Amino acid sequence: MKILIIGPPRSGTTSLIRSLGEVTKYTLITEPFNYNLKNHKIYSHPINYDDGIIVKMITAQVPLEYNNGDWKFFKNFIIDEINKFDYVILLNRKNLKEHWESYINLVYKNKINSQPHSSWSQLPDDIDSIIDIGHKNIFKYQRDVIYDISSLLNINISWYEELYGTDRTISLKLITSWGLGLDNNILNDLLHPKFKYRKQKSLI
Numbered sequence: 001m002k003i004l005i006i007g008p009p010r011s012g013t014t015s016l017i018r019s020l021g022e023v024t025k026y027t028l029i030t031e032p033f034n035y036n037l038k039n040h041k042i043y044s045h046p047i048n049y050d051d052g053i054i055v056k057m058i059t060a061q062v063p064l065e066y067n068n069g070d071w072k073f074f075k076n077f078i079i080d081e082i083n084k085f086d087y088v089i090l091l092n093r094k095n096l097k098e099h100w101e102s103y104i105n106l107v108y109k110n111k112i113n114s115q116p117h118s119s120w121s122q123l124p125d126d127i128d129s130i131i132d133i134g135h136k137n138i139f140k141y142q143r144d145v146i147y148d149i150s151s152l153l154n155i156n157i158s159w160y161e162e163l164y165g166t167d168r169t170i171s172l173k174l175i176t177s178w179g180l181g182l183d184n185n186i187l188n189d190l191l192h193p194k195f196k197y198r199k200q201k202s203l204i
Helices: 013-024 071-084 096-111 133-153 168-177 184-190
Strands: 002-007 027-030 053-058 087-092 157-159
Touching (some): 002 071, 002 133, 013 027, 013 087, 013 184, 071 133, 087 133, 168 184
Parallel strands (some): 002 087, 027 053
16 A cells, blocks of 8 residues: 655644554655755655555655756646555645744744754744745645645545544544545544644744
8 A cells, every 4th residue: 555645834744644654564755855854865756656655745845857846846746646656645724824833933943953843832033034925935835736636636635623633533534534444543543632743822
């Protein structure tokens, strides 16, 4: 079985691939075309995926061999890539405000070389000094392209708020709808909201 997870940053893709890996013991490939991370394995395109693999791709990350790595071609790239997989999970968030706050927190952590997958509670005071129109444009694209892929390929979007929400009955129903043939209850427990990076709802 080959599983592909696609989502914008801070939509729950990392927690999902780690949890699926724990349940399946499959090989994991995380962001194979992320050229911005130090000591991160980069793959050459095309990748020949073996059976028993889970791949996580972030929207707007494309191989340099594909249109010179221009992130605006992600939709074209991923539509071809999807055919290599048995199951595709699209992730996105309904709450735009909370998604944006989480995204700019990620931008800030990368800027100061801090651990991106660490917990946080509020945005720093100087966050506005590093956010520009470029961040806003790519953030919008990364969210919008999920809707485009969903519409073009008739794949339902799995919502962050349902998958990681406090109502674990709703999350279990969503996980079951993927039809992966796994132990859905174990996966549901691994995705419990107590493991979220953000530890409080209110921000200054």
